[in-house]
Amino acid sequence: MKAQSHTRSISRSLPIALLRARETVMAPVRDMLQGIQMTEQKWRVLRVLDEFGEVEQSTIAKEACLLLPSLTRILRTMESEGQVTRRQDSHDKRRTMVRITGEGHRIFEENRLVSHEIYANIEEQMGRHKLDRLLDLLEELRSVKF
Amino acid sequence: MKAQSHTRSISRSLPIALLRARETVMAPVRDMLQGIQMTEQKWRVLRVLDEFGEVEQSTIAKEACLLLPSLTRILRTMESEGQVTRRQDSHDKRRTMVRITGEGHRIFEENRLVSHEIYANIEEQMGRHKLDRLLDLLEELRSVKF
DNA sequence: TATTGTTATACTCTATAACTATA
DNA sequence: TATAGTTATAGAGTATAACAATA
Numbered sequence: 594m595k596a597q598s599h600t601r602s603i604s605r606s607l608p609i610a611l612l613r614a615r616e617t618v619m620a621p622v623r624d625m626l627q628g629i630q631m632t633e634q635k636w637r638v639l640r641v642l643d644e645f646g647e648v649e650q651s652t653i654a655k656e657a658c659l660l661l662p663s664l665t666r667i668l669r670t671m672e673s674e675g676q677v678t679r680r681q682d683s684h685d686k687r688r689t690m691v692r693i694t695g696e697g698h699r700i701f702e703e704n705r706l707v708s709h710e711i712y713a714n715i716e717e718q719m720g721r722h723k724l725d726r727l728l729d730l731l732e733e734l735r736s737v738k739f
Numbered sequence: 740m741k742a743q744s745h746t747r748s749i750s751r752s753l754p755i756a757l758l759r760a761r762e763t764v765m766a767p768v769r770d771m772l773q774g775i776q777m778t779e780q781k782w783r784v785l786r787v788l789d790e791f792g793e794v795e796q797s798t799i800a801k802e803a804c805l806l807l808p809s810l811t812r813i814l815r816t817m818e819s820e821g822q823v824t825r826r827q828d829s830h831d832k833r834r835t836m837v838r839i840t841g842e843g844h845r846i847f848e849e850n851r852l853v854s855h856e857i858y859a860n861i862e863e864q865m866g867r868h869k870l871d872r873l874l875d876l877l878e879e880l881r882s883v884k885f
Numbered sequence: 886t887a888t889t890g891t892t893a894t895a896c897t898c899t900a901t902a903a904c905t906a907t908a
Numbered sequence: 909t910a911t912a913g914t915t916a917t918a919g920a921g922t923a924t925a926a927c928a929a930t931a
Binding site for chain 1: 920922
């Protein structure tokens with residue numbers, strides 16, 4: 594017997610639907626990342642740096658959905674692996690500016706094709722319109738005030 | 740200068756858009772969970788149990804997006820906290836059947852109102868149609884084959 | 886005083902392999 | 909042989925507070 598409840602079915606729970614959808618999309622990305630010994634978080638950092646050029650850490654944290662203490666550790670590792678460089682900002686010495694290196698860029702370029710193929714695959718099966726609509730709705734959801 | 744790349748803008752990256760949207764929705768839920776000393780994962784388990792009644796662990800793992808080894812540990816804690824009970828299935832003795840207790844149900848009921856308000860809030864700001872559409876698209880995304 | 890970032894700490898989840906018991 | 913679940917272990921992220929340096 595099903596529990597008597599007015600709770601929305603779990604498949605219509607927004608947090609869970611978002612989590613499951615992400616698991617689906619990330620599965621092939623994770624296979625790729627495993628092959629190059631990179632975590633999801635590092636990959637997000639590379640992606641932000643590739644797009645933004647040189648940025649301060651707070652921006653990376655916000656864009657890549659990471660907390661600053663996590664980012665500190667992640668960037669330390671990535672710096673030791675030669676994927677990023679860091680320098681103190683000359684105007685505001687509190688700021689650390691981070692930049693992707695040639696090696697970091699090479700890793701990103703060699704593997705973003707995989708992301709692209711995954712995206713193309715989804716577009717082919719769902720249609721470009723629906724995918725754009727989904728991204729629009731996700732963006733709109735972020736602007737909801739609580 | 741913006742990096743020269745044909746990579747889709749990070750705000751249009753599906754995995755990141757899903758992650759950010761989830762962070763937005765989960766923020767108020769996390770506040771609620773923190774007040775009752777419950778992790779997101781435990782909350783998902785409660786939600787599955789409330790909806791499904793007595794189920795085997797593999798089902799919980801699938802529905803709540805958890806790996807079995809994580810679930811083993813989580814259920815052990817929840818059992819010691821009196822939120823769930825476990826028993827061996829009499830027909831197939833490999834299976835462990837899990838059920839929510841009165842206490843677990845009470846915790847769930849006392850707090851799901853918060854989830855409901857969050858949902859109502861989103862519905863009010865985005866509109867019911869858009870929210871339904873979003874859930875439909877997320878569900879459709881899950882059926883994409885890679 | 887507020888902000889940027891680091892360090893320290895405790896907790897938790899993730900991921901995998903090896904294992905037990907049962908089918 | 910395959911499946912359900914447990915245990916062990918390594919690795920990593922999360923969350924918070926306290927702190928240093930700078931604005």
